[in-house]
Amino acid sequence: MAHETILKETHALPVADVDIEFLGPEHWDKLCQKYPSIAQERLDYRISLTEVQVIEALRKSHYIENILQEAQKKMSESPETVILANNRTPIELTVPFSKELTIEKLLDVAKQTLGVSLDWQNFTDTRTSCGPSISITVDRVPQPFKAKLADLPPEALKKLQFFIQLRWRDEMETSRPASDGEKGLAFLRVHPDMVVSKDSPRLEEKLDRGTLTEAQRRELTLGRTEALIKYQMWENARKLKPISLKPPFAINQLSAPKRMDPKNLTIKDLPRKFMGETGQTLADYSVALGYSQDIKGKKFTPIGSGVLVCKGARFGILTARHCVHKPGPELRLGTPGGDVLFLVLRGGRGVLLQPEGVIKHLLTVPKSEEFGPDLAFIEVLPGGGLDSIKAIGSFWSLDKDLERIVSSFGKLGTLLATIGFPGIHYNTEIDGHTIRH
């Protein structure tokens, strides 16, 4: 069967059948013995979640903070590790959980972790729709959402399954935009073999709903939906398996250690609260930069990001040279009648700096766009503008001990935070004295 499929596919290529050799099972057996770790990895579909990932999955399910804290407490006080299979793929989730938590929460963890959406999918060519219904089952019997794991007999805990049932309609789902269906169809056209049914019409053929029987429409719709859901589950699982993790996660082990050892920390272990608080702290020094050729600064153009620094007795903004000079906008600063500089500081508070209140220092002479060097310092002269900035933000001293910074923060494994304002997030308007972000 596999031989026939391979030959059938190669007929579309400029390869003669005589040029194709089929290696027997001995060959693959030798390869497996030679590369046991790779073979084992390919066959190991068990994914161990961390407590942090479980809580994060619940957070994405829109549980409020009190509930999350309560769940965390229960996981700590009465821990129970659950192995959760599913009826669509061989993937198994190992979930740190608690007997005091409900089936509903376990369902939410599985749904979020494997990326299963309850949205219905429209298929515009067959004018049909399909969507999943999910539950946690034991021996294919759905368990009540409000039941706690402690309510189940002990042997049932070994048979838990994330069960996805597909429901279809012989009409489009009017609450969903037709474009959703087009996206799904576009994906399946690229991956036609993912549709399970061998009798399904080929997707590159133009389908006419009228030529299909209801049974064909049903089979095709269910097959397509299953393919899309399985793809999403594998994609999510792929990200959770260390072998397929890509940088910046490649140096991390997603199956985080029980002990929260900073040396073994992964980006995904970082609690959202910590990231939020750290971002707030660092926001004191960060600025978004814009400029206006209008002296009142009514219409401003975003140009990049920067950091408030002081060097000796001079205060200003360290940024990339191309943000304020060719090949970027060549800001006219330092003399009256130039460009007005606009800063967005901590908490979205804005400060306008008149051109005579700032000086542009180009610190580097670039040799290339890729490697620069590309740095500039916009000095803010003593006066109203500087006082306004000091009232809101903080200036980082560049006179600190360089060697100490290198030795302390230059080590491998150091956690880094990059702050800035990607262009797509700019949405600032100035109306009189009102600044809206």
Add this chain to the structure above:
Amino acid sequence: MTYYFINGPGDTFEKEGWDYIENMCDYSPSSELPESFGGMSGGPMWGLHFEVDEANEQFKLTEFSLVGISFYQTAVENEQRKLRAHYVRSIYEIAWIGF
């Protein structure tokens, strides 16, 4: 916006007297990263030290330092892109020679 990375092997290097740090960004289909880091240019990169309270699994920022200034993003290739920044010596020392 704040994006977190870990300083990995080969991320820092020197070229023609300047030092650099690069962070790899994952652009697989479910990536939530922005299509472009265009407006990030000039933004700071911070090194972070923190403590972990194992009992409560609480993370606490203990010390931080400015370590870089972002200025360049590579094109996305094989679902990856690098963010390049000038590193510690460039921003504390080399850039200010002759200032």
